[in-house]
Amino acid sequence: MSDVASPAAAQGGASPTFLRDARGLQRKLVEEYYGRLAPSEKPHPPVAYMLVGGNLTEIVRAFGYDVVFPEIVALNCAIKHQSLENILHAESLGYGLDVCGYVKNDLGLQDLGGTTSFGQIPRPDLLVCSFSGCYIYVKWWEALAESYGAPLFMFDVPYMREEAPRKEDIDYLVSQLWEFVHLLEKRTGRTFDMDELKRVLAESRRAEDGWVEFLRAGRFRPSPIEAYFESIFYMFPINVLRGTPEAADFYGVVNEEVRARVKEGNYPLPEEKYRVLVEGVPPYTNYRTFWDFFRKWGAVSVVATYPKVGGLFDRGFRHDPARPFESIAEYSLGAYVNQSWPLRRQIIADYVKEYQVDAAVIHGIKSCRSFTAGQGDLRDWLIHERGLPTLYIESDHQDPRYFAPAQIKNRMDAFFESLEQRRAVAAAPGVAPA
Amino acid sequence: MSGVVAGVDIGSTTAKCVVLGDDSRILGKSLSVVGIDIVKDAERALEAALADAHLSRSDVAFITGTGYGRYKVYFGQLVVTEISCHARGASFLFPGTRLVVDIGGQDTKAIRINEKGEVVDFAMNDKCAAGTGRFLDVCANALGYDVSEIGPLSLQARRAVKVTSTCTVFAESEVTSYVSRGKDPKDILAGLHASIANRTLSLMQRVGVEPEITFTGGVSQNQGMVRALHQRLGAPVNVSPLSQYLGALGAALHGRERLSGGAS
16 A cells, blocks of 8 residues: 555655666676677677577687677667567568567567667677577577578577486587587687686686675675666676676676675665565566566565576586586576476575565566466465465566556555555554464 | 545546445445546546535545556545455455455456455456456447446347457457357357356466455446356355445545554
8 A cells, every 4th residue: 555645656666776886887898898899890709699598608708709698689678678679670570479579679680780779789600509498599599590691509408307417418518518619619710728718617607706695695684785676787797798807897896886785774775675586587678667666665676586597606506617518518407497397496485585585576478488487386386385475477578568567566566565464464463473 | 524534446447436434334436437537537536426425525534546547546645456445345345255356447356365355365367358348348339239238138148159269359350250140149248258257267266266256346237247257156256236336445444444543
């Protein structure tokens, strides 16, 4: 229930003023990165297109490639309200309404010339389909290969049904990694340098340590970070810049800022009323509106699954220079979306406990069944098996036509109203806490 | 009259207002069609209910807004979603209610509540209008009827047709196709009602079907829909002539609690 102080106040919260230097640095890194890769900037390193899940960033970096993640380009377009034009263009080319928004946004953008507000997206010299768990992705990469005439490497990653990877799976991936190395040697004319790969892996590890330190700050009460809405800003370095000193240094700045927040009492919200776990891909097209729906109720996301799509580093995984290929194989198997639902449920159950979560919000996206299918069962499981109040809402991460603000706000308001009511009843004299 | 409270429910199709006295008796109510100026519609709804109660604005101690237009009830002191309000209203009218089914103009909701009328869980239709009041409006138009006529007509069906479309626009085409094949409009209407009942049941199952079930919202006044739900559930549903006002009634009750320093 909300008091009607003013019509404007009823619609959303105030500005997120807790964000300081790290946010600005992240913007600068994005602009510099795409600026450096712009086709007009000669010479620039060769470019490998890759998928976030199970990516082989370290190996291509060891051969002097830079990496472009079309998913990340697409989500940057979506958050800057540029996705619909690309999607409509892709639909005019024949891609259907139900095709994944990532795919249509990217293919539409590429066909329109690759110009975005954050830079000109370079053409690929190499295509690496690093996540085979989604068959649409495989077809997307095939379309890009046909469009650009660039070589395509398909990396086949088995689905994970057990927490620890099996030796057979690791061996299978390592054999593919060697095949990939030979392809890169042939493409670049360079001999594979194991020492260079180890150096890159050591940088990755340093960035992973810093990223995890940031994510784990959500355990504090109150949380000095927004684990869903803020983390999204900081995923670019851990995914795109991983293996470079800039990525590791970036998290140094982030964590310094978080420590300062604790010292100064500069938290995401003046009062943390609800500690929320968020599961699912964000509605990038209406990201700020969606955030306001949480802030209005004093809800802070203290932990989220989406920032883990580029690796479950907070669960202990690190790239390891002492076991280069094996650790890359483990990383690829360990992508969040590559985990079976029992494993995903266990991760979420652990988060609920570790981060002292009051409620969960699941955001499903129409585009992606491989991420979303099963979220309805997850909701029921959290409510009935774990006793955790859980809300399921649906829109899309890329296509603004699927975001219905009034309906989503209504569900959010009703959900937090019911939490508020339960708290009020539990706090009433003579009522034992649940 | 210091304890008089009002609830104003601005839905997608209609505005409802209920004025409650100190003893929680309904003193007045109003129902009107929502136009493009929601702020004025809300004011008119309140004025009409006050006129029905023979009261003036100064007699009202507390006003609560609910429904999709709740934030346009600028003259109120509290906004509460219609989910919480239908739960409270249904529990007030039928204290044994554990599941509320609200079918309004653009939403269908299944709301599971506890013995205090608090929301335990809820599920709503997707943002498409299939299975809502709007769906019935469109299909009634396609058959040349007013929406108020179709419930009683559906009760006269001999063999309901199967309506399979999950989209309102496609369902309209399906209706036209049945008409062109010479199907009896009553059978088509029964099929439409059964199709909504099927969709509603799946929503109810999402939160758990538990008696008593109370049917609220504008569509609860449609006898054909009441019967279709009853048949699909194999159990009766509570309905009252006040069912359409339960959102506004619940809002007024939330206001009463707030006024007395309670949980709302």
